[in-house]
Amino acid sequence: MNRHLYTLLLHLALPLIALRLALRARKAPAYARRIRERFSFGLPPLQPGGIWVHAVSVGESIAAAPMIRALQAHHPELPITVTCMTPTGSERIQALFGDSVQHCYLPYDLPWAAARFLERARPRLAVVMETELWPNHIHQCARRGIPVALANARLSERSARGYARFARLTAPMLAELSLLAVQTQTEAQRFLALGARPECVEVTGSIKFDLKIDADLPRRAADLRRQWQAEQRPVWIAASTHAGEDEIVLDAHRQLLASRPDALLILVPRHPERFGAVHELCLSQGMATRRRSTGEAVHAGDQVLLGDTMGELLFLYALADIAFVGGSLVANGGHNLLEPAALGKPVLSGPHLFNFLEIAAQLREAGALSEVENADQLAGRVATLLGEPDEAQRMSQAGLAVLQANQGALERLLAGLQRLL
Structure with a gap:
């Protein structure tokens, strides 16, 4: 197919393009x-x-x-x-x-x-x-x-x-x-x-390795956790999740709560049009859920904080102790693994990382990335890292070293x- 045929087909497809826009x-x-x-x-x-x-x-x-x-x-x-x-x-x-x-x-x-x-x-x-x-x-x-x-x-x-x-x-x-x-x-x-x-x-x-983190970000995150009286709570984040992943993440969190009843999950769907549906999912699964968009403080009884705001992902990563990066438990190809690594967080993902093969390979080889395939493995890995701060620190340092080596x-x-x- 040459460019002229491509252009003709694109013109013929305009009604379908309009329909797709309407559906979206x-x-x-x-x-x-x-x-x-x-x-x-x-x-x-x-x-x-x-x-x-x-x-x-x-x-x-x-x-x-x-x-x-x-x-x-x-x-x-x-x-x-x-x-x-x-x-x-x-x-x-x-x-x-x-x-x-x-x-x-x-x-x-x-x-x-x-x-x-x-x-x-x-x-x-x-x-x-x-x-x-x-x-x-x-x-x-x-x-x-x-x-x-x-x-x-x-x-x-x-x-x-x-x-x-x-x-x-x-x-x-x-x-x-x-x-x-x-x-x-x-x-x-x-x-x-x-x-x-x-x-x-x-x-x-x-250029994703050249990520610069605002030095004020970790301080602001620490201040907010202090306001929530959550300095000692185990907090983990599942970020940029897609349809089909939220159920797996919530299943993993339910398993984690059995051994760490004070654990808090920050759940951040990738697309804002899914914020409402994911909130309903959390409630339907019996999770005490607070929405970040309300600006309300997280309380001791809250089990999930829904990250339903735009432009705050790095700050939400900074709030957590461990980060899972979504788009990877479903065949979407993954999302940016370097953002949580740059904030010194141990990084977890699913196996579907074809959009970031080189970055994933470097983090994996350095020991900065753990891959899981299901809710059981995700819950187990989060629990292990929460219980072994030395291992979490080793993963954190390995991720920062990969970033520095590639800038x-x-x-x-x-x-x-x-x-x-």
Whole structure:
């Protein structure tokens, strides 16, 4: 399939795209807003001539934040436009940067929509986070002489096989990229095999290792646990959970409560549209549950704190003694294991980590990551770490060492972007 056939099929799929938006809007009403932006109509005023950064959703927005701040510091004269595809990503961008960046949804990958967007933004450089590759957007940039960089690029073996099935579409698109700053040598080889130009591929590492933790965060977390009179309570967090995982986590917590009746679980669903359903699930399972969004203090009788706020995940990690990272007990591929590691927490996950294979391998090899497959194993591992503080401390130190050994990717990425500018 070449780009012209892809474009035709995308136009034919527009009714299905509209239906998908409507279905998503039933669960998350924010999807019904700003629809015109998705077709390059009703875009906000954009100051042209700067840098355009695309981060598809929340995870990519958070990963992009240090890069964007560095670009703002190095080039205060250049406007930065940050686009995304989801309402939660939009909320995160606005919370992180406020009015210091220009922001809108990225229009769908239709040639005329991409052209209208680029005519409005007229960037000097486009930076796409990770693997959000859109053939028409990239081609429209190439036609205008706008260099496109793929930043913090990753490509799993499964994704590479998928791209290879559409080589007539994929190879010309990758050849139009000016820089592929990839996380590992293995991924570099996959991009090269698919058609990327060798002179444009650089192994820079993962910028997620360059995570900077606000020094005030642990202090604020300790103060809140003191206010809750929970300094001695065992507290663990299950973060970024997906449908199908919450039941497993609550089962594990119920087992833990049998031996540690004062244990507190901080449960943080990945998607805000699930906050209400997960709250109902906790109550239906007889768990005394308090919602973080109420701002109420946690009481001694509370068994679960539902993390139903946005932008607080690092703070909630800081509140806990042990961290389980979700999206990994179901076949979702996992989420960022480095955030709890950077806060010095022993890290647990499920076995499905295909989105973070290299990071998981390094943490596992260092002894900073424990993987579990079910509620029994999760409960057992949490209980063991709570009962063996020396083991928990060893995992904590191992995670911090992995982070320290891999830092510098952001600096290498910025050097590549500077060359393109």
